[in-house]
Structures are given as C-alpha cells and as structure tokens.
Amino acid sequence: MAPKCIIFDCDGTLVDSEYLTNSVIAQMAGELGVEMTAEEATTIFGGKTLDAVIYGMKERSGKELPSEWLPRLIKKVSDAYKKDLRPMEGIDRLLKSTSIPICVASNGQPKHVEGSLTVTNLINYFKGNIFTASEVGIPKPAPDLFLYAAEKMKFKPEECVVIEDSIAGVTAAVRANIKVYGLIKMCSAEELKKAGAIPFSSMTELPDLLGLK
16 A cells, blocks of 8 residues: 655665765764774764764764864765765656655754755755754654654654665664665665665665555
8 A cells, every 4th residue: 555655864865965974974084083984984874963973983083072073074064065965866756756745854954954955956845844853852763753754744654654775764764663665775685674674776666666656
C-alpha cells in the first residue's frame, strides 16, 4: 500500500552534501592535530549534528576547540555549498511527479537546511514543511524528529515512510515505527538492512518501491 506522506532526510538524501561537508571537516581537523580523510570523516560524522562533530573533535584532539573553529567550519561549508552543492541524481524528477504530501526532517541547522534546498532549487517542493532537530531538542537517532514531522503533517507514523541515507536516520525511523528506505551511498546495503531499512540504490527506484505508480 502506498504511503500517505513521505518524510525526507536532507543531507545525502535530497542534496549531495555529505562528501562536501566532510571534506571541510577533515581539512579543519588537521588544525587540531587530528588526521582524517574525507571518507573517514563521513564514516564518523555522516548524518550527525554539529554538536557531534565538536564532541568528536574534542575527544580526538584531547583539547578544547578554539572559539573561532566552529564558525569558520560553518562558513567554509557554506562556501563549498554555494559553489559545488548539487541535488541528488533523480530527486528533482521524483519530487515533481509525487502527488502525496512530502516534508523534510533533518538533523541540520534550520538555516543550513533551507540554504541547501535553496541552492539546489528544491525549496519550493516543500512549501515550508521543513523540520529540524532543533525544534524537538534531540537529534536522530532519537525518534522524536520523525514523530514530530508526522504529527505536523497530520499523519500517523504508520501512514508515512522515511527516506534516509545514514544509520542514525534509519535507527530514528525504526524507533518511530515508520517504514524506512535507505539510499545506498554513505552506507552499504548490508549496513542499512541491518539497521532496519529497505535499501535502494537510485531515486528512480522509489516510485515503484513506494507503490506510487
């Protein structure tokens, strides 16, 4: 049975941002004496909040971060997005053809999420239905954000599906008792399946998977 509402994650699901973000994190980790590649940063921080990045860097460097480190990180990521951020392949066509209600539920900061969707020309598909962890006070993998998004969209959890790419996001959806589909990119099909998602490899597969055709 087709869902009545689709809840999309943003980073790595709607916009191809994970590698851009984590390239900057890896680069700036070097300033703290922490060596990591963009791939390693993606494995560690993919789908996580900025608070998780700060905590992780403190833990790995063994010291407090300089006060200007986070603002510079945010600025560098923002600049990278303006230059290189792209929508995920096939997402524009999917959103254009979807007639059921859709929304975004992201761990990202509100300005960051809206900026990403604006740069990639996806913002108008969501008509203000953009929800972030800052509104519920606790990020994924807690279920609160997805439950909040379903409630705001006026649907029961079992009437929704979640589209995710991270283990934290998949775990949140499972805990919220919402069926979840996991894009194979940041995580393998096996990792996504083990976390509780139905893996898929391209946005073009979703209409058939969701029974929207």
